[in-house]
Amino acid sequence: MIRPTPPCMTCRGNIANWGPMQDTSVENSAPGASADVFPIVISTMPATPGQHKVAFRGFATFVVVITTVMLANIPTVHVNAVVPVVQIVMSVTGLLTAAFLFAQYSVQPRRALLVLASGFALSGLFAFLQTLTFPGAYGSGVVIGDELISAGWMFLWWHSTLPLAVIFYVLAKDAGEAANGSGRSTRAVIGISIACVVTIAAGLTWGVTAGAAYLPKLFKNTIEQEPLARVVDVFVLFFATTAIVLSFIRRRTILDQWLIVTLFAWLPNFIMSSFFTLQRFTVGWYMARVYAMFAGASLLFVLLTETLLLYTRLANTVVLLRRSEQRQRLLIAELNHRVKNILAQVAGAAASTRQGSRSIDDFVRSLGGRIQSMAAAHTLLSESGWQGVGLNALVCAELAPYMAGVNIKISGIDVVLTSAETQAVGRVLHELATNAAKYGALSIPCGQVSVSWHCRPTGPAATLILEWRELGGPPVASEVQSSYGTNLIRNLIPHELGGKVDLMFAPHGVTCRIELPIKQL
Numbered sequence: 001m002i003r004p005t006p007p008c009m010t011c012r013g014n015i016a017n018w019g020p021m022q023d024t025s026v027e028n029s030a031p032g033a034s035a036d037v038f039p040i041v042i043s044t045m046p047a048t049p050g051q052h053k054v055a056f057r058g059f060a061t062f063v064v065v066i067t068t069v070m071l072a073n074i075p076t077v078h079v080n081a082v083v084p085v086v087q088i089v090m091s092v093t094g095l096l097t098a099a100f101l102f103a104q105y106s107v108q109p110r111r112a113l114l115v116l117a118s119g120f121a122l123s124g125l126f127a128f129l130q131t132l133t134f135p136g137a138y139g140s141g142v143v144i145g146d147e148l149i150s151a152g153w154m155f156l157w158w159h160s161t162l163p164l165a166v167i168f169y170v171l172a173k174d175a176g177e178a179a180n181g182s183g184r185s186t187r188a189v190i191g192i193s194i195a196c197v198v199t200i201a202a203g204l205t206w207g208v209t210a211g212a213a214y215l216p217k218l219f220k221n222t223i224e225q226e227p228l229a230r231v232v233d234v235f236v237l238f239f240a241t242t243a244i245v246l247s248f249i250r251r252r253t254i255l256d257q258w259l260i261v262t263l264f265a266w267l268p269n270f271i272m273s274s275f276f277t278l279q280r281f282t283v284g285w286y287m288a289r290v291y292a293m294f295a296g297a298s299l300l301f302v303l304l305t306e307t308l309l310l311y312t313r314l315a316n317t318v319v320l321l322r323r324s325e326q327r328q329r330l331l332i333a334e335l336n337h338r339v340k341n342i343l344a345q346v347a348g349a350a351a352s353t354r355q356g357s358r359s360i361d362d363f364v365r366s367l368g369g370r371i372q373s374m375a376a377a378h379t380l381l382s383e384s385g386w387q388g389v390g391l392n393a394l395v396c397a398e399l400a401p402y403m404a405g406v407n408i409k410i411s412g413i414d415v416v417l418t419s420a421e422t423q424a425v426g427r428v429l430h431e432l433a434t435n436a437a438k439y440g441a442l443s444i445p446c447g448q449v450s451v452s453w454h455c456r457p458t459g460p461a462a463t464l465i466l467e468w469r470e471l472g473g474p475p476v477a478s479e480v481q482s483s484y485g486t487n488l489i490r491n492l493i494p495h496e497l498g499g500k501v502d503l504m505f506a507p508h509g510v511t512c513r514i515e516l517p518i519k520q521l
Helices: 049-071 082-107 111-133 150-172 186-209 227-249 254-264 267-275 283-296 298-356 360-383 391-402 419-438 484-497
Strands: 408-412 414-417 448-458 461-471 500-506 509-519
Touching: 082 111, 082 186, 082 283, 082 298, 111 150, 111 186, 150 186, 150 227, 150 254, 227 254, 227 267, 254 298, 298 360, 360 391, 360 419, 391 408, 391 414, 391 419, 391 448, 414 419, 419 448, 419 461, 419 484, 419 509, 484 500, 484 509
Parallel strands: 408 448
Antiparallel strands: 448 461, 461 509, 500 509
């Protein structure tokens, strides 16, 4: 390939030392990187500025809702079906959120995440069970329990379990302690946790239904609350507020951010119940439940969204890994091919050098020079990623050991050779330089070697013409005995690259003209 650069250049000075190939392997940013370094679950993914903005909008919505609830304590039509519909949706939302968190736990088993998932599961169960004790939810009366006692206490269990679980999660999430230290599998631990959740839910439900006669009433009738209910609401409000404050102070991840938004969904009911007289089936009462339904589903929505994005990233990663493996197999096959070629070239050079050597020292010296020439070409190819080597750089590298002042002149346009062309031309240049150093112009101080090249367009391709001329050296014999070096100069390029080589031993010095077909850029 030809690049349009100035047509003439001369190499002088020192040539950079050959060094080992650079290590291009990819390493982890930190040894032993865990999920905290490379987050794959939302409990370790840092919250982005965009998610902070969305969470802030959720908080602003809460402020609007709570203000509206305060001003909307207006009695309206009794729609008993609202309670089961809204709470069943919230139950399903809580149980699905718990399922996703249990799945997160299976990837990163931490006790804090396990307790949080159990809290969502327990809250989801109570959201449904409370509808069974709510007066008129499924017809007249209640399905289980006492209509003035059971519903209020079930509401208390429902709204207290999640804040307590969040408080535990926030305080224990940085402990780094695995939840299954006993050696059980994560599936076994999740199964035990679900069994405990069901047992607790069943036990507390039995307590407020079968034992309703032993519990104080929280409602005067099916609409108005007792004063004790306000005290209970204050305690639940305290737990929820504590969970929000702790989550805000120790927020770092997406999960932390959206737990705050979810907890805000619990507050309107308790704020109004604790400080104002709020009755059932008012406009504010309906609004608080609808808001809780949508805000409570925010974490589930985030879990679904992040899981989908994570699946997309993992799918792309799998595709990239498969492509990388395929490319690695091709590279290994190419490496094996090149290694075999190099070994064959070294073996051929060793055998031919042995035939023309007069002594062991001469053999070692000649073979070492030829191997070093191959190494120089490979170094240049490695530095370019085997994409091609500039002819000027190749000539300078091969003639570097013989440069002394201005005894070598190099000129030509910038031509990029392929890997095969680089190796063949490099070996030919080495043999020409070695011959000149032993017998020709480079063997005496006043001798000089000129290497020049240019391109001749031939349609869509081009022909590279490289000329080697020796001047001022010892007289050259008209008849030169054939050797490994002269055979390689005459035959290597025609055989491997389809070019032409004209090597002449003229009395005034050796000349060599090489014509090589190349691609034109």
